[in-house]
Amino acid sequence: MKGIKQQEEATFRLFNLILILGLGGIVTSLLFSNISAFGMITLFPLICIGCVFLLKYPWLILFVIFTINYFIMGITRYLPTEGISVIMDISYVIALVIIFIHASLYQNIELRRAIHILSITSFLWMLYCFLELVNPTASIEGWVLSRGLIVNGLIITVLASLLCTSYKILKALIFTLSIFTVLAVAKALMQKYIGFDAYEQEWLDAGGYTTHIIWSGTRYFSFFTDASNMGANLAAASMFFGISAFYMRSHALKIYYLIVAISSFLVMLTSGTRGAVIVPLGGLALYAIISKQTTTIIASACTLLFVYVFFAFTFIGQSDSTIRRVRTAFRPTEDASFNVRIENQKKLASYLQYKPFGEGLGLSGDGLGMKVSTRFTTSIPNDSWYVKIWVEGGIIGLILYLSMILISIAKGGWIIANQIKDPELRGQLAGLLCGIFGMFLNAYSNSFWGQFPTMMIAFMGLTFVLNGPFFDQDIQMSNKTTTSNK
Numbered sequence: 001m002k003g004i005k006q007q008e009e010a011t012f013r014l015f016n017l018i019l020i021l022g023l024g025g026i027v028t029s030l031l032f033s034n035i036s037a038f039g040m041i042t043l044f045p046l047i048c049i050g051c052v053f054l055l056k057y058p059w060l061i062l063f064v065i066f067t068i069n070y071f072i073m074g075i076t077r078y079l080p081t082e083g084i085s086v087i088m089d090i091s092y093v094i095a096l097v098i099i100f101i102h103a104s105l106y107q108n109i110e111l112r113r114a115i116h117i118l119s120i121t122s123f124l125w126m127l128y129c130f131l132e133l134v135n136p137t138a139s140i141e142g143w144v145l146s147r148g149l150i151v152n153g154l155i156i157t158v159l160a161s162l163l164c165t166s167y168k169i170l171k172a173l174i175f176t177l178s179i180f181t182v183l184a185v186a187k188a189l190m191q192k193y194i195g196f197d198a199y200e201q202e203w204l205d206a207g208g209y210t211t212h213i214i215w216s217g218t219r220y221f222s223f224f225t226d227a228s229n230m231g232a233n234l235a236a237a238s239m240f241f242g243i244s245a246f247y248m249r250s251h252a253l254k255i256y257y258l259i260v261a262i263s264s265f266l267v268m269l270t271s272g273t274r275g276a277v278i279v280p281l282g283g284l285a286l287y288a289i290i291s292k293q294t295t296t297i298i299a300s301a302c303t304l305l306f307v308y309v310f311f312a313f314t315f316i317g318q319s320d321s322t323i324r325r326v327r328t329a330f331r332p333t334e335d336a337s338f339n340v341r342i343e344n345q346k347k348l349a350s351y352l353q354y355k356p357f358g359e360g361l362g363l364s365g366d367g368l369g370m371k372v373s374t375r376f377t378t379s380i381p382n383d384s385w386y387v388k389i390w391v392e393g394g395i396i397g398l399i400l401y402l403s404m405i406l407i408s409i410a411k412g413g414w415i416i417a418n419q420i421k422d423p424e425l426r427g428q429l430a431g432l433l434c435g436i437f438g439m440f441l442n443a444y445s446n447s448f449w450g451q452f453p454t455m456m457i458a459f460m461g462l463t464f465v466l467n468g469p470f471f472d473q474d475i476q477m478s479n480k481t482t483t484s485n486k
Helices: 002-031 035-056 060-076 084-106 117-134 140-145 147-163 167-193 198-212 227-245 251-269 274-291 294-313 321-330 336-351 367-372 385-418 423-442 454-466 468-485
Strands: none
Touching: 035 060, 035 084, 060 084, 060 147, 060 167, 060 454, 084 147, 117 140, 117 147, 117 385, 117 454, 140 147, 140 367, 147 454, 167 227, 167 251, 167 423, 167 454, 167 468, 227 251, 227 274, 227 423, 227 454, 274 294, 274 321, 274 385, 274 423, 294 321, 336 385, 385 423, 385 454, 385 468, 423 454, 423 468, 454 468
């Protein structure tokens, strides 16, 4: 305790010294009318103070990274910036440095929180990706540009494990996500009822119109990379907050989360993304399993059956373009784009038959692959996250990646069903897990899983679920302390 107190006093003295030096520099620069020096000196102490504050409360950096991750692609439409992934890379490095310094000063970082099935399998995936360097058909450039696929899952998992250490922080992060979701919904509604702004129209004119202005109508995308990404994230949000709403102790939060869930689902339909429908359906099926309640299982089964029959065997509402487009997802063989995807996968299967390690990272048919190399695998569109992993990492890589996520989901479901005692925590973790599971199912028909903000939401959410027992213990201790004080 004495050592911690001395460290706090040293931090306070450093804070005062920086403040005094900063104020002195500001006065001096103004006296000599040096505006450049004034700007630099003004920012420097603020940055230093911010760093000191983050060292004291490192969990704040998680909110900063989460915010950047959610809005970074939307911002690039207005402020074109090359190398967006570098910004996130820098923020990850800063966060890891802050954790290291904080751990050295206060010695209160619990490393055991970062050791669980997702971090272990993410580490194994990273090792496998390093082995891809010796793949005979690999490209060093493609491998370097695929660094997000290689290490981001592990980094996000470690950061979320070490920085989100209490239920209050978890609850605040989920609430922050709800605010971001409301903003995403509002932006999509503005696009629909007011129209696209000049920058969005420029993006459409540059080629976005080919996939977003189609025969069934306009596909809205809010500030996400595209309509598919928006549809999946808003569909997942309907699960995050729809399930949470029924477990929140606060009546105000119950109503608020329910409104967020309903609005997210309705706006998801405006994305025109057929695959996004699987997100709430898959999430609902998983929720029925982990709830272990007979009434919930029956109600979920009836709902799923009703939805399937409505879209697969009836023509009710066929005049509505949204319903008509969603219905094609339940009749895939009648959809031309689905048949093209199947044919492409057959061609890839023939090519990859004797390539168990794939073509090499960054060498599949997405935008990155075409920049790196012109070859057979880069000439065929992925149209699926699973196909991307399969082409680049081979069947071995695909099995490893799918196992990493599915084992984590299974473990998370078991934790929620058997270890979490607090109802509110159980509801929020169940919402996260079901939404993420639905997105992972949807990743078969779209390659959005590795894009902003999906990957971070997925890996953070899974980490929170796997660390659920720590949060539950925190709640029980808090309740005991409150009872003792009373």
